[in-house]
Amino acid sequence: MGRYVLKRLGLILPVLLGVSVVVFLVVRLTPGDPAKVMAGEHASPEFIEAIRVKWGLDRPLYAQYFIWLRSVLQGDFGTSIATHTPVLEELLQRFPATLELSLFAMTFAVLVGMTAGIISAVRQHSIFDYLAMTGALIGVSMPIFWLGLMLMFFFGLYLDLLPISGRLDPEISLRTITGLYLVDALITRNGRAFWNALSHLVLPGVALGTIPMALIARMTRSSMLEVIRQDFIRTERAKGLPERRVIYRHALRNALIPIVTVIGMEFGLLLGGAILTETIFAWPGLGRYTVDAVYARDYPAIQGSVLFIAFIFVVVNLITDILYAFINPRIRYG
Amino acid sequence: MRLSEKTQETLHVFFKNKTAVLGLCVLCAVIFVACFPWLLAPNDPLKRDLSLRYQPGFWAGQEFARFPLGTDYLGRCILSRIIWGTRTSLLVGCIAVFISTVLGVILGLFSGYLGGWLDIALMRIVDVLFAFPSILLAITIMAALGPGLEKAMIAIGIVYTPQMARIVRSVTLVLREMEYIEAEKALGASHARILWYHILPNALAPIVVYATLNIAGAILDAAALGFLGLGAMPPTPEWGAMLSGSNKALVSGAWWAVAFPGVAIMVTVLGFNLLGDGMRDLLDPRLRM
Amino acid sequence: MKNPVLSIENLKTYIATYRGFVRAVDGVTFKIREGETLGLVGESGCGKSMTALSILKLYPKPQGRIMEGAIYLDGEDLVLKGEEEMQKIRGKKISMVFQEPMTSLDPVFPIGEGIMEVLMIHQGMSRKAAEKEAIELLRRVAIPDPERRMHQYPHQLSGGMRQRAMIAQALACRPRLLVADEPTTALDVTVQAQILKLINDLKEEMQTSVLLITHDLGVVAESCQMVAVMYAGKIVEKAEVRELFAHPLHPYTRALLSSIPRVDGGKGRLEAIPGSVPDLINPPLGCRFHPRCRERLSICDKEEPTLKMVDKEHELACHLL
Numbered sequence: 001m002g003r004y005v006l007k008r009l010g011l012i013l014p015v016l017l018g019v020s021v022v023v024f025l026v027v028r029l030t031p032g033d034p035a036k037v038m039a040g041e042h043a044s045p046e047f048i049e050a051i052r053v054k055w056g057l058d059r060p061l062y063a064q065y066f067i068w069l070r071s072v073l074q075g076d077f078g079t080s081i082a083t084h085t086p087v088l089e090e091l092l093q094r095f096p097a098t099l100e101l102s103l104f105a106m107t108f109a110v111l112v113g114m115t116a117g118i119i120s121a122v123r124q125h126s127i128f129d130y131l132a133m134t135g136a137l138i139g140v141s142m143p144i145f146w147l148g149l150m151l152m153f154f155f156g157l158y159l160d161l162l163p164i165s166g167r168l169d170p171e172i173s174l175r176t177i178t179g180l181y182l183v184d185a186l187i188t189r190n191g192r193a194f195w196n197a198l199s200h201l202v203l204p205g206v207a208l209g210t211i212p213m214a215l216i217a218r219m220t221r222s223s224m225l226e227v228i229r230q231d232f233i234r235t236e237r238a239k240g241l242p243e244r245r246v247i248y249r250h251a252l253r254n255a256l257i258p259i260v261t262v263i264g265m266e267f268g269l270l271l272g273g274a275i276l277t278e279t280i281f282a283w284p285g286l287g288r289y290t291v292d293a294v295y296a297r298d299y300p301a302i303q304g305s306v307l308f309i310a311f312i313f314v315v316v317n318l319i320t321d322i323l324y325a326f327i328n329p330r331i332r333y334g
Numbered sequence: 335m336r337l338s339e340k341t342q343e344t345l346h347v348f349f350k351n352k353t354a355v356l357g358l359c360v361l362c363a364v365i366f367v368a369c370f371p372w373l374l375a376p377n378d379p380l381k382r383d384l385s386l387r388y389q390p391g392f393w394a395g396q397e398f399a400r401f402p403l404g405t406d407y408l409g410r411c412i413l414s415r416i417i418w419g420t421r422t423s424l425l426v427g428c429i430a431v432f433i434s435t436v437l438g439v440i441l442g443l444f445s446g447y448l449g450g451w452l453d454i455a456l457m458r459i460v461d462v463l464f465a466f467p468s469i470l471l472a473i474t475i476m477a478a479l480g481p482g483l484e485k486a487m488i489a490i491g492i493v494y495t496p497q498m499a500r501i502v503r504s505v506t507l508v509l510r511e512m513e514y515i516e517a518e519k520a521l522g523a524s525h526a527r528i529l530w531y532h533i534l535p536n537a538l539a540p541i542v543v544y545a546t547l548n549i550a551g552a553i554l555d556a557a558a559l560g561f562l563g564l565g566a567m568p569p570t571p572e573w574g575a576m577l578s579g580s581n582k583a584l585v586s587g588a589w590w591a592v593a594f595p596g597v598a599i600m601v602t603v604l605g606f607n608l609l610g611d612g613m614r615d616l617l618d619p620r621l622r623m
Numbered sequence: 624m625k626n627p628v629l630s631i632e633n634l635k636t637y638i639a640t641y642r643g644f645v646r647a648v649d650g651v652t653f654k655i656r657e658g659e660t661l662g663l664v665g666e667s668g669c670g671k672s673m674t675a676l677s678i679l680k681l682y683p684k685p686q687g688r689i690m691e692g693a694i695y696l697d698g699e700d701l702v703l704k705g706e707e708e709m710q711k712i713r714g715k716k717i718s719m720v721f722q723e724p725m726t727s728l729d730p731v732f733p734i735g736e737g738i739m740e741v742l743m744i745h746q747g748m749s750r751k752a753a754e755k756e757a758i759e760l761l762r763r764v765a766i767p768d769p770e771r772r773m774h775q776y777p778h779q780l781s782g783g784m785r786q787r788a789m790i791a792q793a794l795a796c797r798p799r800l801l802v803a804d805e806p807t808t809a810l811d812v813t814v815q816a817q818i819l820k821l822i823n824d825l826k827e828e829m830q831t832s833v834l835l836i837t838h839d840l841g842v843v844a845e846s847c848q849m850v851a852v853m854y855a856g857k858i859v860e861k862a863e864v865r866e867l868f869a870h871p872l873h874p875y876t877r878a879l880l881s882s883i884p885r886v887d888g889g890k891g892r893l894e895a896i897p898g899s900v901p902d903l904i905n906p907p908l909g910c911r912f913h914p915r916c917r918e919r920l921s922i923c924d925k926e927e928p929t930l931k932m933v934d935k936e937h938e939l940a941c942h943l944l
Binding site: 230231232234235236237238239240241242243245250253254257327328329330333 | 679681706709710711712713714715718719721723726727728729730731732737740741744745775776778779789792793
Binding site: 030146268275 | 554558562563
């Protein structure tokens with residue numbers, strides 16, 4: 001298994017490199033003087049020149065790339081045109097918000113989706129099965145931002161049950177250590193902050209997690225059905241094991257293997273969806289930062305955040321691959 | 335028109351599959367709306383009337399029947415905008431997927447058939463493109479190209495190309511090894527001929543299924559871009575764009591400005607998903623390549 | 624005569640399909656005594672596997688149903704028992720091993736765990752006790768280095784070892800009856816002999832009876848005391864092994880025997896049985912074998928022959944005698 005992990009690590013390096021090339025090229029391909037693009041439309045001529053020198057914009061393209069890459073590896077993602085702060089700093093500050101939202105959404109998606117999928121598979125062709133799968137199909141067909149808006153309207157404005165913007169009400173104070181408000185509230189035993197932060201997480205989290213949940217439900221169902229058909233399930237029943245054990249201990253463990261891969265892929269969907277959800281719910285995370293940057297034509301910020309998000313995505317996929325190798329004995333024990 | 339036995343049989347099985355048929359019906363309705371908007375729309379989709387902003391629709395009473403689904407923040411008829419927006423969304427979805435399918439098929443065929451360093455290089459590029467969540471990639475491309483519907487089509491087309499390329503490549507890899515290809519080569523058939531007459535027709539099944547499912551995704555992505563203001567430019571009615579900036583609408587209580595365009599998106603995407611799923615079930619044994 | 628361990632009387636298991644009921648098992652009767660191995664022979668599709676599954680009530684549900692008949696295990700009728708009661712019997716009083724050991728073992732479970740599961744659930748053993756017993760069982764089925772092997776996964780073992788592991792699993796609780804559905808068909812010839820011998824040895828050691836299902840008459844000759852020949856869901860002949868091979872009476876039995884190449888000579892042609900297996904939804908009227916039978920009489924397509932005792936321990940269902 002160690003070899004497998006090393007192999008996967010080796011594979012992602014060229015991918016990360018390729019990602020950096022794409023990010024670099026996209027911005028450089030924008031029409032107009034790249035120095036102006038990077039410095040901002042309202043920058044002074046001296047500033048534009050300084051940018052031109054710093055990023056070597058009068059040098060050939062490949063040289064520019066290496067200058068840029070070297071800076072990135074040293075932690076310099078450039079400076080945001082809008083806020084004049086180093087981009088990396090802004091990204092790291094917003095990262096925990098997106099992480100917390102994504103984890104919440106993913107947990108919701110996995111718990112609800114897998115449960116629904118298992119029940120659907122075990123009670124195939126029942127009413128639950130048809131309803132669940134229809135629901136899942138509808139879930140996959142709706143635009144995530146629309147779902148967010150409808151949830152916001154219904155629960156937030158109409159029923160006034162849950163908050164619809166931000167992570168915490170302004171009057172609540174919380175000492176942040178990790179940046180994950182739920183965790184911080186637990187660590188500092190701040191009960192009020194915990195529940196407040198949780199209430200803020202619900203609407204965007206459910207909106208974000210619904211589509212992955214629907215996909216996971218469908219995938220779990222088909223994987224379980226596939227596994228239950230296998231010969232060894234018959235053997236387990238022939239051993240006189242209670243049906244519950246057959247399903248949960250034997251069938252599910254086998255069905256999980258392909259599901260884990262799907263969950264990893266879902267994370268990409270999640271990150272993309274976070275961009276939209278954060279915009280709607282005024283969630284101060286990476287997604288919203290990216291969108292704001294695009295509106296403001298803040299190219300250093302766009303570059304930095306796209307690179308950052310893609311990097312996270314690649315890392316998550318790597319973790320998924322490793323997890324997969326871990327739970328599949330055929331790979332773990334060659 | 336006499337269809338071959340095989341086609342007849344395929345159609346017979348297809349129509350037995352209820353999901354596929356349902357999807358087809360939904361899509362026919364949608365296409366109808368897209369083709370004849372002037373027949374169906376009660377009002378001019380572009381006409382503004384600020385005195386009629388955020389009017390509710392027929393549920394609020396007879397006097398609101400003129401704008402059956404209400405009006406938006408500029409007093410425009412939502413139903414008419416939805417109807418006229420149908421062709422926009424369908425066009426964007428279909429053209430984007432068309433681009434990605436053509437590109438993907440070409441890349442996949444060459445990559446799978448010729449193999450070697452071309453294959454490795456192309457698949458590395460595909461891996462890199464896959465390293466981006468699709469909306470992010472679309473936004474990034476749009477950041478470089480600038481806003482606009484045509485640019486959105488290109489961006490989304492690029493986003494969906496890698497998936498199609500991978501699928502076509504894996505099918506090609508399997509087909510390449512089949513014996514009748516060897517036989518053809520022995521008869522002196524050129525590579526081009528083999529690709530066009532033998533490999534491509536057999537790869538058609540998964541291509542069609544995934545293209546259909548991709549249209550669903552493309553429409554969603556196009557709507558997302560529209561929502562972010564990166565797609566259709568105002569005042570063009572486009573479903574996603576109709577939802578942008580709608581926080582204000584909700585705060586004013588005008589939920590209809592948000593609900594109905596979204597339902598339109600959902601129904602159309604559902605139609606494509608149903609059709610695609612149905613086709614996939616139909617071709618399933620053959621998809622297990 | 625000792626009381627039989629298993630006694631099946633007029634068992635009928637039908638499977639519902641769109642085209643009608645498949646009469647997979649259509650009136651099967653036989654007994655297995657203590658310490659005895661009964662071979663159930665027939666071509667594919669004759670219903671022998673379904674008979675085996677019916678004993679443990681593992682036929683596909685809800686399509687499959689036992690329509691009629693009784694299955695007595697030590698005097699108790701299994702047909703009347705509910706699912707929960709059956710779960711207490713499976714793996715404990717009656718066990719089953721299957722044909723394909725690779726696909727019949729859970730790929731994510733170490734083989735030791737599979738055995739321990741049975742011990743812990745049916746005999747309430749603690750984990751530690753079960754572990755010790757599992758190692759002993761693996762040793763008994765001649766798997767070398769059992770302490771290490773028990774932590775291995777099925778894909779890490781050879782075909783023969785997997786089958787041994789399955790047998791260990793099945794015999795862990797010393798069941799009264801072991802149902803073996805083509806246990807050696809998927810194995811190499813040399814390994815086949817080993818497995819059959821293993822089953823035999825364990826049978827004697829644990830006083831277990833065996834229902835051995837196979838299409839291979841050679842296997843029957845080697846391991847069984849009694850044999851029942853099945854065709855199209857019915858038993859056509861039943862006898863002691865030597866008797867059957869010496870005096871096969873049913874045309875089908877004779878055809879089966881003559882289609883085996885014999886080492887001891889006879890340069891006669893190998894006979895294939897003409898025709899194909901009948902449709903079990905609408906089986907032929909009268910004797911089910913009559914369309915393929917050379918010695919067909921005029922009565923054979925009108926009246927179904929019933930199983931009658933023609934000699935000591937030799938039963939036959941045919942109009943010819």
